[in-house]
Amino acid sequence: MTAQLSFPHVNHEMFVENVSIADIAAQVATPFYCYSQTAIETNYTNYQQAFSEQDALICYAVKANSNQGVLATLAKMGSGADVVSMGEIRRAIAAGIPANKIVYSGVAKTAEEIHYALRQGILQFNVESEPELELISEVATALNITAAVAFRINPDVCAQTHAKISTGKAENKFGVPISKARIAYNRAAELPGIKVQGVDVHIGSQLTNLAPFEEAYQRIATLVTDLRADGHDISVIDVGGGLGITYQDEVLPSKQDYANIVKAQLNHLGCKIIIEPGRSLLGNAGVLVSSVVFVKQGEEREFLILDAGMNDLIRPSMYDAYHGIVAVSQKDKSLNTYDIVGPVCETGDTFAKSRQIHQSKAGDLVAIMSAGAYGSVMSSTYNTRMLAPEVMVKGEQFSVVRARPNYDDVINADTIPQWL
Template sequence: MHPLPYFPYVGQQMHVEDVAISDLAQHVPTPFYCYSSAAIATNYKRYSDAFSGLDSLICYAVKANSNQAILATLAQLGAGADTVSEGEIRRALAAGIKAEKIVFAGVGKSEQEIRYALEQGILQFNVESEPELERISQIASQMNTTARVSIRVNPDVEAKTHAKITTGKAENKFGINIDLAPTLYQKAASLPGIEVTGVDVHIGSQLIDLAPFDLAFAKVAELVNTLNAQGIHIKVIDIGGGLGINYGEHSDEPDIITYAQHAKQHLGNLGCKIIIEPGRSLVGNAGVLVSKVEYVKVGQVRTFLILDAAMNDLVRPSMYDAYHHIATVSKKAEQATYDIVGPVCETGDTFAKNRAIGQCEEGDLVAIMGAGAYGAVMASHYNSRLNAPEVLVKGQEYSIIRERIDFDALLAMDTIPSWL
């Protein structure tokens, strides 16, 4: 897929749906995030179409982008939510996602978070360890309620992705070794306050090759058959998410239809509801980070394009060495090669090295593509920088869905003790 699938040039200007980004920049201070409602809907439909014919539920991975306007957009399309904290559960509920469509995952669920999730009546807990299972049992018993649980199994599958976002290997912190799972399921079935409903698997993020999924689904099917034979009736199989997107460095993008076929082949005849948890593949290429060129600095060895966006706005390049396609918002006839950097006082505040894009001058706008996932959610106020506002576009309309705070609000986050 082209790295600008939802942000085409109309004439000489990059657009998001029917709005020119250069027009947006007249009203919204740079840097800002901009998302396309149509792109999110199109990506969601690719999943719902691919999994049609299966009893399935698409639970959006809230961690990818947790803005309530994004969640509300997906809620209207029929999505549930895959959450990893009480805060994410609260966001999903506030955006109109019903509790019976919410899954709670994560390796470190606190007592307060478990209690809150049980009070809301969420669909299920994806349990990551034996101590967590015991804690949920204890709290559910105290509350005189029942927790529906799936146990996350670790299939020891090499996901072929970045080391920091692989989750399905034996040495990763996630889940229970799949060979040890039947024993834990037997224990779960005997615990008070626990209803064993399913099996959960998630092997990593930004996966392009579908072969690891094929292997993991086969292992899960084998486990489900084993558990059913032991009298533990599995009703739900949560296959996680993790499908990658094209950030512009390569042309490969996993085919969702083939992905769904792997699930149908291995899991479709087991009589279970299938939960899918896409995040990045729903919102990643539906968003851009728009930034202004502050300076063009000609160094001895390199020419630097210094932007007003920085690593505190988009940390992926410095944290994961991630590639993002970068394009000028106005089409340029001439090309030039730059190191594209931000103003933060870190050498790591670099978006791209030795990158050819349209020749820029001070004040020009550039768009960092594929920024809809793990962009705004991972941002910080490092260097006491104000947050990048977020904008959602639908057709000819746009709405600022998160305002930029001002310096007074930033400073008011701190409290100076009485003794100073």
């Protein structure tokens, strides 16, 4: 589902489901994030249907968007969660996701986090290193609890995506090299408090080509066969996430095509399959709505200066990421070319250069598209700017699912030393 389908223009005015974006802006004020619950549900259903012939569990990657409204929506549909911190475990459980549907990833799990996860009874630790394995064993033994584990395997496969979101090459910090996997599993089998049950792989994010998945899963299938020959009872394969979305003009494989690759490469092993989608569930289900503060004529170009900045959506600054930007109201407007920038005191606070959108003036609304994943969740109060609120829409209803803080909330979080 593309952002344009979820956020159509009706009579030249942008809507989310049956609610006018302009009406939300009048009540909430800009900037704000806006999510379509129906789009989230549709994306999740598409995964369910694609994997319906396999023994599969969908574990939403919470890091993509951890809002409680989002998590509760997915929990009601039966989703599990892929988490990378104790905070995300707490969020998932608070939203109604059962602990026995939670897999815990992440490269730097602490003893406190492991202790908490074990006490909750999570489904599986995706172990990133042998030192982490040793720590899990130590904590589990102290608690007299058995920890179910899978090693995250680095298959040394190029995901053909942005370097900062590629995770499956030998040079990346993630996982155990596939060349050392059998040694790691043999060590795990020797440790107290450890139950070896699975293999995990995740090669990156925003993949638009199935070939890297196919190559990685082929290598994982061979590894599972070898591990079973070594005496390990491998019953779970976590295939990770990473399926991309359309930001601009990307041509994507369907979720069914992706599921077919998983089935073709792994079905013969008889394992439970865990899928960890994040971006592909939320990315095009959300937009960032902003107001034009000024239109500034520079020496060589015209600037559209917004009230949303890089602190609200950092992806263009961090990843040189493309996001579509459209005028919320397009009636009786011609196209014009702008550099579209924010108010933050950084040259990098730029959303787009030489971008054509409908002509805009101060006070007009624009929507930054495909911002449902890795948008609000990565935002900050840099420049002491308030976090943008988040809004969820269902049919003709909308609700603020995270309110904008006030200045007292932010400033009073600091403490002045008593000697001052």
